[in-house]
Amino acid sequence: MEEKTINTIEKDILKVLISERRLKKRVREIGAQIAADFEEKDPLFVGVLRGSFMFFADLMRVCPIPCGLDFLSASSYNSGTSSSGVVKIDYDIKADIRGRHIVLVEDILDSGNTLYNVSGHLKDRGAKSVKLCVLLDKPARREKPIKPDYVGFTVPDAFVVGYGLDYADRYRNLPYIGVLKPEVYEQ
Ligand code: IMP
Numbered sequence: 001m002e003e004k005t006i007n008t009i010e011k012d013i014l015k016v017l018i019s020e021r022r023l024k025k026r027v028r029e030i031g032a033q034i035a036a037d038f039e040e041k042d043p044l045f046v047g048v049l050r051g052s053f054m055f056f057a058d059l060m061r062v063c064p065i066p067c068g069l070d071f072l073s074a075s076s077y078n079s080g081t082s083s084s085g086v087v088k089i090d091y092d093i094k095a096d097i098r099g100r101h102i103v104l105v106e107d108i109l110d111s112g113n114t115l116y117n118v119s120g121h122l123k124d125r126g127a128k129s130v131k132l133c134v135l136l137d138k139p140a141r142r143e144k145p146i147k148p149d150y151v152g153f154t155v156p157d158a159f160v161v162g163y164g165l166d167y168a169d170r171y172r173n174l175p176y177i178g179v180l181k182p183e184v185y186e187q
Pocket residue numbers: 051076077083106107108109110111112113114115138158159160161165166167
């Protein structure tokens with residue numbers, strides 16, 4: 001019988017930047033660090049949808065302290081590869097955060113527009129503190145004065161996908177962080 005080959009997303013990846021093994025190890029380290037810093041604070045973890053979903057879920061599993069979680073969605077990107085600068089909250093958290101310590105979890109800090117606006121929004125809603133936890137930091141293209149409190153990896157100025165990060169809503173389901181072949185977004 002003829003074997004059918006599945007058209008996978010792997011063919012569009014130029015190279016693996018951060019392997020599954022390295023992601024797992026680093027997420028475990030960050031989880032332990034946050035657990036130590038927040039064990040008595042009953043923090044609320046807020047995940048920025050949709051890019052942070054995989055990192056968020058893995059982080060929660062290695063941070064065994066009393067805490068709550070919630071999500072919001074903000075958009076500054078349409079489907080291209082650079083920031084528009086305008087950030088809109090499309091879907092907001094449900095929790096009352098007055099007096100709460102927030103750990104804001106995001107996939108990548110790039111221009112800084114998203115986290116700058118979202119953390120301001122959470123402070124406006126009465127949060128006692130807002131700490132920023134990002135899997136990836138791409139400092140080369142920063143436009144806002146913003147410093148993350150927890151960083152998984154610092155990455156070069158290339159468009160990366162996988163482990164939650166997308167290009168045109170594809171590639172989020174790759175289990176590692178990869179660099180996309182330029183011809184994928186140049187065509
Ligand atoms: P910022 O507002 O420019 O900091 O961008 C943050 C958002 O842009 C992230 O939540 C990502 O969704 C997206 N983003 C920035 N760089 C990349 C990338 O290299 N790959 C995928 N998404 C990215």
